[in-house]
Amino acid sequence: MAPWAQLALVTLLIPQILASPVPEESDSTTHLHVRAAEGYESPPYYPTPPGGWVPDWTEAYSKAHRIVSNMTLAEKVNLTTGTGFFMGPCVGQTGSVSRFGIPNLCLQDGPLGVRSTDHNTAFPPGISVGATFNKDLMYERGVGLGEEARGKGVNVLLGPSVGALGRKPRGGRNWEGFGSDPTLQAIGGAQTIKGIQSTGAMAALKHYIGNEQEQNRMSSIVTKGYSSNIDDRTLHELYLWPFAEGVRAGVGSLMTAYNDVNSSACSQNSKMLNGILKDELGFQGFVMTDWLGHYSGVASALAGLDMSMPGDGAIPLFETSYWGSALSRSVLNGSVPVDRLNDMVTRIVAAWYKLGQDKDYPLPNFSSNTKNEKGLIYPGAVISPIGVVNQFVDVTADHNITARAVAREAITLLKNDMDILPLRRNDSLKVFGTDAGGNPKGLNSCGNAGCNKGVLTMGWGSGTANLPYLVTPQEAIANITDNVEFYIQDKFPKSVTSNADDIALVFINADSGENFITVEGNPGDRTKAGLNAWHNGDDLVKSAAEKFSNVVVIIHTVGPILMEKWIELKSVKAVVVAHLPGQEAGTSLTDVLFGDYSPSGHMPYTIPRSEDDYPESVGLDSQLFGQIQDTFTEGLYIDYRHFLKANITPPLSIRPRSPSLSAEHPLDTAYPRARPTKPPTPTYNTTIPAAEEVAWSSTKLHRIWRYLYPYLLKPQWIKSAKAYPYPDGYSTEPHAVPRAGGGEGGNPALFETVFSVKVQVKNTGKRTGKAVAQLYVELPDSLGLDTPALQLRQFEKTKELAPGQNETLTLEITRKDVSVWDVVVQDWKAPVNGEGIKFWVGNSVADLPVVCVVGGECSAE
Ligand SMILES: *[C@@H]1O[C@H](CO)[C@@H](O)[C@H](O)[C@H]1NC(C)=O
Ligand SMILES: *[C@@H]1O[C@H](CO)[C@@H](O)[C@H](O)[C@H]1NC(C)=O
Numbered sequence: 121m122a123p124w125a126q127l128a129l130v131t132l133l134i135p136q137i138l139a140s141p142v143p144e145e146s147d148s149t150t151h152l153h154v155r156a157a158e159g160y161e162s163p164p165y166y167p168t169p170p171g172g173w174v175p176d177w178t179e180a181y182s183k184a185h186r187i188v189s190n191m192t193l194a195e196k197v198n199l200t201t202g203t204g205f206f207m208g209p210c211v212g213q214t215g216s217v218s219r220f221g222i223p224n225l226c227l228q229d230g231p232l233g234v235r236s237t238d239h240n241t242a243f244p245p246g247i248s249v250g251a252t253f254n255k256d257l258m259y260e261r262g263v264g265l266g267e268e269a270r271g272k273g274v275n276v277l278l279g280p281s282v283g284a285l286g287r288k289p290r291g292g293r294n295w296e297g298f299g300s301d302p303t304l305q306a307i308g309g310a311q312t313i314k315g316i317q318s319t320g321a322m323a324a325l326k327h328y329i330g331n332e333q334e335q336n337r338m339s340s341i342v343t344k345g346y347s348s349n350i351d352d353r354t355l356h357e358l359y360l361w362p363f364a365e366g367v368r369a370g371v372g373s374l375m376t377a378y379n380d381v382n383s384s385a386c387s388q389n390s391k392m393l394n395g396i397l398k399d400e401l402g403f404q405g406f407v408m409t410d411w412l413g414h415y416s417g418v419a420s421a422l423a424g425l426d427m428s429m430p431g432d433g434a435i436p437l438f439e440t441s442y443w444g445s446a447l448s449r450s451v452l453n454g455s456v457p458v459d460r461l462n463d464m465v466t467r468i469v470a471a472w473y474k475l476g477q478d479k480d481y482p483l484p485n486f487s488s489n490t491k492n493e494k495g496l497i498y499p500g501a502v503i504s505p506i507g508v509v510n511q512f513v514d515v516t517a518d519h520n521i522t523a524r525a526v527a528r529e530a531i532t533l534l535k536n537d538m539d540i541l542p543l544r545r546n547d548s549l550k551v552f553g554t555d556a557g558g559n560p561k562g563l564n565s566c567g568n569a570g571c572n573k574g575v576l577t578m579g580w581g582s583g584t585a586n587l588p589y590l591v592t593p594q595e596a597i598a599n600i601t602d603n604v605e606f607y608i609q610d611k612f613p614k615s616v617t618s619n620a621d622d623i624a625l626v627f628i629n630a631d632s633g634e635n636f637i638t639v640e641g642n643p644g645d646r647t648k649a650g651l652n653a654w655h656n657g658d659d660l661v662k663s664a665a666e667k668f669s670n671v672v673v674i675i676h677t678v679g680p681i682l683m684e685k686w687i688e689l690k691s692v693k694a695v696v697v698a699h700l701p702g703q704e705a706g707t708s709l710t711d712v713l714f715g716d717y718s719p720s721g722h723m724p725y726t727i728p729r730s731e732d733d734y735p736e737s738v739g740l741d742s743q744l745f746g747q748i749q750d751t752f753t754e755g756l757y758i759d760y761r762h763f764l765k766a767n768i769t770p771p772l773s774i775r776p777r778s779p780s781l782s783a784e785h786p787l788d789t790a791y792p793r794a795r796p797t798k799p800p801t802p803t804y805n806t807t808i809p810a811a812e813e814v815a816w817s818s819t820k821l822h823r824i825w826r827y828l829y830p831y832l833l834k835p836q837w838i839k840s841a842k843a844y845p846y847p848d849g850y851s852t853e854p855h856a857v858p859r860a861g862g863g864e865g866g867n868p869a870l871f872e873t874v875f876s877v878k879v880q881v882k883n884t885g886k887r888t889g890k891a892v893a894q895l896y897v898e899l900p901d902s903l904g905l906d907t908p909a910l911q912l913r914q915f916e917k918t919k920e921l922a923p924g925q926n927e928t929l930t931l932e933i934t935r936k937d938v939s940v941w942d943v944v945v946q947d948w949k950a951p952v953n954g955e956g957i958k959f960w961v962g963n964s965v966a967d968l969p970v971v972c973v974v975g976g977e978c979s980a981e
């Protein structure tokens with residue numbers, strides 16, 4: 121989400137302002153003449169299926185129905201539209217309905233902590249969470265995020281991010297998500313959502329969908345935001361998969377992406393919102409735009425959008441909105457059916473009840489607009505009352521324990537020749553690289569982490585949070601040993617002396633972030649740096665390897681980083697990927713380096729030998745004019761799925777034993793049993809409300825300049841004189857229900873466990889540690905579709921096992937896990953009786969010693 125948190129940055133909006141000179145009344149979406157990619161279009165899907173038919177939500181919907189049926193038009197519109205950029209303490213807030221106790225709902229970034237505030241925890245970002253492969257930690261971090269959001273009075277925390285999925289290795293925001301695999305993203309996202317929402321704070325799953333690069337995600341004067349052209353099967357089996365699991369986890373809200381899918385913008389794509397999200401996946405919460413990702417009024421409402429954020433129209437801060445008073449007008453003139461408005465509002469209010477936010481939920485006690493205690497209440501209004509805006513509420517509790525545990529368990533050991541690790545406390549150490557130190561300009565001195573100085577704790581952009589403190593690797597190492605010299609510089613010091621016993625620790629990193637900040641020539645995506653280490657990191661490693669015979673390379677990175685120049689060098693004994701550690705960078709690292717904990721992280725993406733190893737289609741696109749047509753021609757073959765197909769081995773313990781396979785539910789049909797029928801949804805009076813309900817004259821409000829209100833000057837003059845030009849395929853007749861739907865996430869039959877694989881993991885080493893068992897599915901050719909050889913579908917992590925101790929892990933496989941998306945039947949299809957399915961279990965896709973054949977046996981190497 122949201123690029124801009126500080127007033128000073130408003131100048132950045134200028135190109136945006138010129139970009140889409142769309143008047144309030146217009147629903148035109150294509151301002152530039154752009155050509156869609158052949159064969160890729162988004163079919164119409166109308167009307168929006170109303171929410172309220174999933175049993176889990178029945179109570180929340182009936183409470184919502186009670187009050188929504190009594191709301192005026194102004195009250196309803198209030199909840200659908202943000203009050204405007206910088207019109208309140210949070211990055212976005214809705215209008216309020218005080219008559220029914222609903223405050224301005226506060227929406228605030230982001231996925232790793234509460235952004236733009238103080239006394240918060242800066243947890244490790246998603247990519248590190250994915251690397252832990254630890255479901256309990258994923259959940260616990262979610263709880264921490266939720267408690268902090270709640271403590272600050274944030275109703276909706278804008279995360280987790282499961283899109284970008286990580287299709288493009290150079291993509292700027294991949295690090296906000298959990299890794300380049302749909303199952304890893306799905307489990308990371310779902311556990312985070314459950315954790316956040318267990319506290320009463322609401323999660324916002326984002327960015328829906330196909331937002332795989334930063335550049336050209338939004339329109340400019342001469343370009344339109346790119347179109348991600350995704351075929352139906354690839355959508356279902358890769359990009360939609362984690363969203364389906366997030367919906368199944370009960371997520372309360374969802375944020376759309378800026379880009380198009382098949383040349384239709386995500387915030388008004390009826391097939392994606394009405395069809396796939398709300399009908400097939402049975403999403404019961406509400407859909408919001410990304411910040412300024414709202415491009416039309418009536419059209420977006422019809423396509424299934426429920427909330428405009430931060431409310432502004434094409435020209436932010438100009439008191440215009442596609443909704444707000446324009447939505448009032450669209451309802452009064454009959455263009456937006458009253459039913460659609462009622463559904464928008466019911467979804468928002470139901471989600472609010474579902475999370476229990478009607479009971480003692482705190483109001484915001486911080487301001488993302490200033491660090492000072494007092495400030496403008498409505499900075500966007502310029503002339504604004506001043507008051508106490510920051511109460512500096514400390515919400516950190518003991519969350520630094522979880523933050524440290526996540527950062528520690530993410531640490532992934534790629535190489536450890538001669539068991540150089542763990543270090544002994546009396547080893548003679550020489551430490552190199554600025555990535556071991558702090559930011560010389562001070563903690564949080566670069567807004568939104570928009571620089572790469574000192575240890576890299578997170579990428580940059582709106583998915584960041586202030587560091588409350590930072591323990592650098594330098595500090596943590598110095599706290600453990602005196603036998604160390606620090607060279608916190610990126611140029612190798614010529615003068616350094618080396619002794620035979622010395623161990624050189626070389627710190628390098630690679631950064632990326634969101635498009636509204638450019639760091640060292642990289643506009644979000646890694647355009648300039650490529651997949652190389654920043655600051656000549658390769659040279660630093662090579663120089664150290666020339667001088668020292670024992671080198672340990674420590675890497676902080678947002679994603680794949682090339683190591684080919686040095687990983688095979690004889691003196692490079694160990695390589696440690698510490699991902700992005702957040703505030704506990706140093707402590708988590710020394711926990712592992714000095715052997716207090718064994719490393720138990722795994723790579724959440726593949727590291728190639730060379731960038732040429734990727735399919736060409738996953739490179740970055742850029743274009744000066746028109747619209748990028750980014751067609752996902754590699755289909756299902758991203759990351760390891762591609763490397764396996766192309767027979768490329770990525771560079772590079774435990775041994776699961778006594779495997780066994782058991783059939784749980786029968787898989788005796790190719791398609792799941794028929795979906796349940798759809799129960800009725802709340803009904804309302806559909807008469808167009810009285811115009812006076814939104815008349816300025818009906819309220820005694822003291823009007824704030826530039827604030828977005830639902831009111832109109834002379835609403836009684838509004839008539840539906842001419843017919844609204846409804847889109848092709850528009851209908852108010854309910855759509856036939858999709859057969860793959862039937863519950864949150866899809867047909868409940870898809871989520872029954874059909875197989876479970878048990879493996880015993882025994883610690884045969886000398887140290888206590890945890891191990892991960894990853895399970896990959898191999899589907900038979902009999903399905904008649906070209907399918908990746910192996911696909912991660914489940915994982916489990918052991919508890920701490922002492923040497924000699926063992927634990928049996930159970931890996932459960934659902935029907936969906938062994939199915940492919942049948943584009944003709946529009947349903948998930950599995951091999952009957954599981955015939956020909958193989959399950960592979962091991963440490964990683966490159967190391968799978970156990971195989972179980974359905975109907976046959978399990979064997980272990
Ligand atoms: C996009 O186009 C492809 C190719 O025709 C099609 O398979 C897919 O269903 C379309 N997706 C959407 C969301 O319209
Ligand atoms: C709201 O309207 C319903 C009828 O739709 C009525 O029964 C109920 O008493 C009203 N509730 C409130 C709080 O006004």
Ligand SMILES: *[C@@H]1O[C@H](CO)[C@@H](O)[C@H](O)[C@H]1NC(C)=O
Binds near residue numbers: 195214215219
């Ligand atoms: C709409 O929201 C604004 C801002 O919170 C508030 O001032 C106004 O009273 C609300 N209108 C209604 C009808 O509740």
Ligand SMILES: *[C@@H]1O[C@H](CO)[C@@H](O)[C@H](O)[C@H]1NC(C)=O
Binds near residue numbers: 144451453842
């Ligand atoms: C109704 O009002 C909306 C918002 O101003 C506008 O976009 C739409 O075109 C209007 N409909 C008609 C039929 O004029």
Ligand SMILES: *[C@@H]1O[C@H](CO)[C@@H](O)[C@H](O)[C@H]1NC(C)=O
Binds near residue numbers: 270272273485511513
């Ligand atoms: C801010 O949060 C604290 C602690 O959660 C709470 O006691 C206080 O009431 C909140 N402030 C406001 C204005 O609600």
Ligand SMILES: *[C@@H]1O[C@H](CO)[C@@H](O)[C@H](O)[C@H]1NC(C)=O
Binds near residue numbers: 516517520
């Ligand atoms: C974690 O936070 C607690 C207090 O909230 C503090 O006492 C402790 O020092 C912190 N831990 C670290 C490693 O800084």
Ligand SMILES: *[C@@H]1O[C@H](CO)[C@@H](O)[C@H](O)[C@H]1NC(C)=O
Binds near residue numbers: 544546547621
């Ligand atoms: C470090 O300590 C170990 C015992 O823990 C000892 O065997 C070794 O000789 C010591 N090394 C140095 C360089 O002092």
Ligand SMILES: *[C@@H]1O[C@H](CO)[C@@H](O)[C@H](O)[C@H]1NC(C)=O
Binds near residue numbers: 595599
């Ligand atoms: C330094 O070491 C002491 C003793 O092991 C420990 O209690 C403290 O938390 C450490 N501080 C840091 C910043 O790592």
Ligand SMILES: *[C@@H]1O[C@H](CO)[C@@H](O)[C@H](O)[C@H]1NC(C)=O
Binds near residue numbers: 805808810
């Ligand atoms: C629906 O609302 C209209 C306008 O408020 C009112 O005149 C009408 O009686 C209502 N219909 C029912 C069935 O309540």
Ligand SMILES: *[C@@H]1O[C@H](CO)[C@@H](O)[C@H](O)[C@H]1NC(C)=O
Binds near residue numbers: 926
């Ligand atoms: C696994 O642990 C159990 C006790 O928890 C023990 O009885 C069993 O012998 C162990 N199995 C192996 C193979 O070590």
